[in-house]
Amino acid sequence: MTSTSIHGMWSSRLAFILAATGSAVGLGNIWRFPYVAGQNGGGAFVLVYVLCVALIGVPIMIAEIMLGRRGRQSPINTMRALASAQGASSAWQLLGWMGILAGFLILSFYSVVAGWTLAYIFRAAGGGFTGLDAEQSNAIFLALVADPERLLAWHTIFMGMVMMVVARGVASGLEQAVRFLMPALFLLLLVMVVYAAQAGDFQAGLSYLFKPDFGQLLEGGGDAILSAMGQAFFSLSLGMGAIMIYGSYLSSQASISQNVAIIAVMDTLVALLAGLAIFPIVFAYGLEPGEGPGLIFHTLPVAFGQMPGGQFFGLLFFVLLMFAAWTSAISLLEPIVAWLVEHRSISRVRAAVWAGVTVWLLGIACLLSLNVWSGLTLFDKGILDLFDYVTANVLLPLGGLLIAIFAGWVLKTTVSRDELGATNGQLLYQLWRLLVRFIAPAAVVLVFLNAIGLI
Ligand code: PHE
Numbered sequence: 342m343t344s345t346s347i348h349g350m351w352s353s354r355l356a357f358i359l360a361a362t363g364s365a366v367g368l369g370n371i372w373r374f375p376y377v378a379g380q381n382g383g384g385a386f387v388l389v390y391v392l393c394v395a396l397i398g399v400p401i402m403i404a405e406i407m408l409g410r411r412g413r414q415s416p417i418n419t420m421r422a423l424a425s426a427q428g429a430s431s432a433w434q435l436l437g438w439m440g441i442l443a444g445f446l447i448l449s450f451y452s453v454v455a456g457w458t459l460a461y462i463f464r465a466a467g468g469g470f471t472g473l474d475a476e477q478s479n480a481i482f483l484a485l486v487a488d489p490e491r492l493l494a495w496h497t498i499f500m501g502m503v504m505m506v507v508a509r510g511v512a513s514g515l516e517q518a519v520r521f522l523m524p525a526l527f528l529l530l531l532v533m534v535v536y537a538a539q540a541g542d543f544q545a546g547l548s549y550l551f552k553p554d555f556g557q558l559l560e561g562g563g564d565a566i567l568s569a570m571g572q573a574f575f576s577l578s579l580g581m582g583a584i585m586i587y588g589s590y591l592s593s594q595a596s597i598s599q600n601v602a603i604i605a606v607m608d609t610l611v612a613l614l615a616g617l618a619i620f621p622i623v624f625a626y627g628l629e630p631g632e633g634p635g636l637i638f639h640t641l642p643v644a645f646g647q648m649p650g651g652q653f654f655g656l657l658f659f660v661l662l663m664f665a666a667w668t669s670a671i672s673l674l675e676p677i678v679a680w681l682v683e684h685r686s687i688s689r690v691r692a693a694v695w696a697g698v699t700v701w702l703l704g705i706a707c708l709l710s711l712n713v714w715s716g717l718t719l720f721d722k723g724i725l726d727l728f729d730y731v732t733a734n735v736l737l738p739l740g741g742l743l744i745a746i747f748a749g750w751v752l753k754t755t756v757s758r759d760e761l762g763a764t765n766g767q768l769l770y771q772l773w774r775l776l777v778r779f780i781a782p783a784a785v786v787l788v789f790l791n792a793i794g795l796i
Pocket of ligand 1: 364365366367368369447574575576577578579581583669670672673
């Protein structure tokens with residue numbers, strides 16, 4: 342197997358951690374986590390989510406990075422090459438294809454939501470949140486999503502930004518951005534939590550997030566548990582090849598497991614901090630935790646409107662959220678672009694434009710589902726909600742399941758030991774094997790069966 346990728350390499354181990362954390366930390370942590378936690382009753386959901394991160398997410402992330410680094414190509418070709426090297430069926434490349442599909446679908450709605458963030462940057466800068474009450478804040482959000490032209494403009498700008506970076510190659514450019522922005526986002530979230538602790542109903546927020554009420558969880562049938570697992574996959578960027586392709590740019594010397602530990606902890610911390618910043622405000626203002634995808638766009642402007650320096654903090658918050666979304670979106674497009682470059686031997690620029698325009702078109706369907714096409718529903722969900730639900734709760738866990746099976750059962754132990762720099766008897770390696778061979782696949786299958794009511 343080769344030791345470098347034709348698409349470029351990270352300049353250092355730090356660069357990889359930054360890029361992978363940039364992929365993981367995004368709208369999934371700050372927009373999706375609070376709203377899905379709110380829809381599923383809080384505490385018990387959060388507990389199941391954290392368990393899923395530790396027992397399913399971490400071992401699968403190690404596996405996904407390992408496969409990427411071993412294959413050093415786009416996920417489709419990596420799976421094809423690895424399968425043939427193990428004498429396994431070439432059908433394993435389907436995993437890569439599923440990832441491409443998931444990438445298209447996720448990025449199409451992701452970009453629309455990132456567009457909301459862009460819109461809010463300008464509103465915050467213009468002092469648009471000052472003195473806002475909950476009702477006015479809601480009206481602002483509803484007016485935005487009811488306006489297809491504004492949504493289209495922001496969606497177009499965001500996709501343009503994503504294509505620009507991917508066209509230039511992710512290994513350059515991305516690094517600098519993430520190095521400063523990630524710590525800044527972290528700090529600002531801390532400021533928000535401190536504000537929420539003083540001005541919001543912190544007690545209620547804390548117990549909502551951390552006091553598990555299993556009655557609530559069970560009431561939702563298996564769906565709440567499936568949503569917690571789906572959120573873990575979504576938030577860690579697992580199961581669709583994003584982390585795999587980032588792994589393919591990682592040097593052979595770097596330790597995969599150490600990096601994964603750092604990335605998973607940071608990602609989970611950011612999600613929990615976001616929850617701690619938002620729910621105290623939700624309860625202090627009598628808002629509805631389960632209101633859905635508008636939650637942070639409805640809640641936070643009220644906080645910014647009341648807090649001292651709120652115009653500045655609000656602006657900073659939405660700018661940082663936009664950057665977080667940007668670095669995640671880049672990783673969603675990258676596997677598709679790498680595959681186009683390999684398969685069609687076209688330039689990176691052309692590949693980025695083709696893939697980006699396809700996503701952009703799908704995104705138009707998503708944004709229209711919020712207004713003009715709002716009557717068009719399947720399983721009671723509009724297009725945007727459907728893409729969100731199906732990718733996180735079905736496609737990503739399914740991709741993760743296949744990754745675990747491949748890494749645990751198909752890949753020879755000599756290969757995984759070599760990639761993980763382990764000796765056979767080593768405890769951590771054995772623990773990883775146990776998780777990736779038995780625990781993680783069994784958990785994913787059980788959660789699926791439970792959700793469709795079979796157990
Ligand atoms: N992890 C990203 C987030 O939390 C979203 C993402 C999902 C990115 C899947 C890549 C792959 O926002």
